[in-house]
Amino acid sequence: MGESLLSKKNQKIVKNGLWDTNPVTFQVLGICSALAVTTQVKTAIVLSIGLTVVTAFSNVVISLIRNFIPSNIRIIVQLTVVSALVITVDQILKAFAYDVSKQLSVFVGLIITNCIVMGRLEAFAMGNPPWKSFLDGLANGLGYSGVLVLIGIIREIFGAGTLLGFHVMPPAFYANGYVNNGMMLLAPGAFFLLGVIVWVQRSISGYSES
Amino acid sequence: MKQNTYTFLFATIICVISAVLLSGISEGLKEKQKLNEELDVKKNILKAVQLQEPVDSKMKAAEVLNVYETKIEELVIDETGEIVEGKKISDIQAQAFYPLYVYKEGDQIMAYAFPIVGQGLWSTLYGYMALEADVTTVRGVTFYKHGETPGLGGEIEKEWFQNNFKGKTIWSTQENKLTPIAVLKGKVSEMYKDDPEGGKHYVDGITAATLTGNGVTDLIDQSVRHYEPYFSKQRKI
Numbered sequence: 001m002g003e004s005l006l007s008k009k010n011q012k013i014v015k016n017g018l019w020d021t022n023p024v025t026f027q028v029l030g031i032c033s034a035l036a037v038t039t040q041v042k043t044a045i046v047l048s049i050g051l052t053v054v055t056a057f058s059n060v061v062i063s064l065i066r067n068f069i070p071s072n073i074r075i076i077v078q079l080t081v082v083s084a085l086v087i088t089v090d091q092i093l094k095a096f097a098y099d100v101s102k103q104l105s106v107f108v109g110l111i112i113t114n115c116i117v118m119g120r121l122e123a124f125a126m127g128n129p130p131w132k133s134f135l136d137g138l139a140n141g142l143g144y145s146g147v148l149v150l151i152g153i154i155r156e157i158f159g160a161g162t163l164l165g166f167h168v169m170p171p172a173f174y175a176n177g178y179v180n181n182g183m184m185l186l187a188p189g190a191f192f193l194l195g196v197i198v199w200v201q202r203s204i205s206g207y208s209e210s
Numbered sequence: 211m212k213q214n215t216y217t218f219l220f221a222t223i224i225c226v227i228s229a230v231l232l233s234g235i236s237e238g239l240k241e242k243q244k245l246n247e248e249l250d251v252k253k254n255i256l257k258a259v260q261l262q263e264p265v266d267s268k269m270k271a272a273e274v275l276n277v278y279e280t281k282i283e284e285l286v287i288d289e290t291g292e293i294v295e296g297k298k299i300s301d302i303q304a305q306a307f308y309p310l311y312v313y314k315e316g317d318q319i320m321a322y323a324f325p326i327v328g329q330g331l332w333s334t335l336y337g338y339m340a341l342e343a344d345v346t347t348v349r350g351v352t353f354y355k356h357g358e359t360p361g362l363g364g365e366i367e368k369e370w371f372q373n374n375f376k377g378k379t380i381w382s383t384q385e386n387k388l389t390p391i392a393v394l395k396g397k398v399s400e401m402y403k404d405d406p407e408g409g410k411h412y413v414d415g416i417t418a419a420t421l422t423g424n425g426v427t428d429l430i431d432q433s434v435r436h437y438e439p440y441f442s443k444q445r446k447i
Binding site: 036069072073076077080081083084087088091092094095096098099102106107140193 | 215216217220224225228231232235236237239243246247249250267305360
């Protein structure tokens with residue numbers, strides 16, 4: 001051991017996932033689901049929690065057995081662990097949040113193929129101890145969640161005039177000819193937003209592709 | 211060789227552990243999921259019959275069940291359209307019996323609802339169709355379970371598609387025969403511009419989901435025909 005649970009190094013891992021190498025804006029992963037489930041904040045939050053849980057715990061499990069995994073079948077082993085966790089999340093949602101699970105439809109299942117999960121397993125969990133891997137998974141999951149929820153908030157407010165189902169646009173706006181922007185509810189709206197978010201995040205963090 | 215044995219052993223162990231865990235979870239949550247599904251079905255029946263006071267989406271499960279029990283009468287009919295006394299919907303196993311849900315306000319029959327089930331493009335679609343008391347006009351349609359592509363065939367679960375069906379008729383007064391509703395490839399307002407009577411048997415299709423639409427057409431046709439013997443006795447034309 002010899003290293004405290006929240007040492008400088010570990011803090012760096014968290015900061016990397018959340019900001020410096022944010023999975024969506026820096027690594028540009030998980031875009032498909034970022035577009036698909038962000039028409040409402042509620043579904044964005046639920047999928048974010050799902051993905052964060054899956055990434056964090058699959059990182060831990062893989063990290064625990066990393067020294068025993070035969071390297072020629074490591075992807076299969078990773079997939080098995082991820083699938084098991086995703087099915088668990090799906091089953092729990094069906095039991096305790098049936099309506100949300102219906103809205104998310106295939107997207108919970110598709111967490112399996114979300115590049116962030118596999119990416120973290122390959123890039124981090126295969127070579128680091130469990131606690132660090134847990135932090136890494138958690139931070140990357142939350143980094144993804146932050147972007148998702150942000151897009152969800154903007155899309156729901158401007159697309160439907162609501163936030164978490166409650167009306168937030170003042171009726172006076174509508175009386176004066178304001179209309180909800182239908183494009184926000186469609187995929188292109190999310191694409192534009194995502195582009196802007198990537199741009200803003202990268203100019204603050206000072207990252208450039210070259 | 212030793213390497214291979216280890217690889218197989220490791221893979222087997224991982225698979226067995228995952229399988230055991232998953233079956234445990236699935237078994238443990240089964241009851242709760244089943245209740246959710248039943249509740250969802252009842253909500254959909256209530257939605258299809260268009261209650262005078264619609265069920266609020268924030269209503270608790272117990273309240274929804276209460277509304278269901280006071281407003282909906284469950285019947286079982288057979289192939290000849292006779293009501294089978296003393297049989298419950300949960301008892302139905304053979305193909306020859308069909309469940310029918312009657313929505314009543316007091317003693318007044320408001321609507322008849324029945325399940326519409328059949329193949330879409332990738333999956334079986336489950337839904338309900340409700341007819342007005344005249345047994346010809348559609349009061350509402352819902353689809354609550356399917357595995358179609360979200361955004362394409364998955365649009366069948368959206369309000370705009372389901373609202374299309376309202377006010378359409380399954381009986382052609384011109385030809386005096388059963389004409390269940392078909393999903394067009396295109397828009398009714400354009401294709402039946404000069405024939406509003408004919409347009410009453412069609413609804414707008416979903417762009418890029420023609421095959422799901424064809425499935426919907428077929429499954430409505432089949433389902434309606436099962437109930438026609440009963441409906442024809444109620445219909446006064």
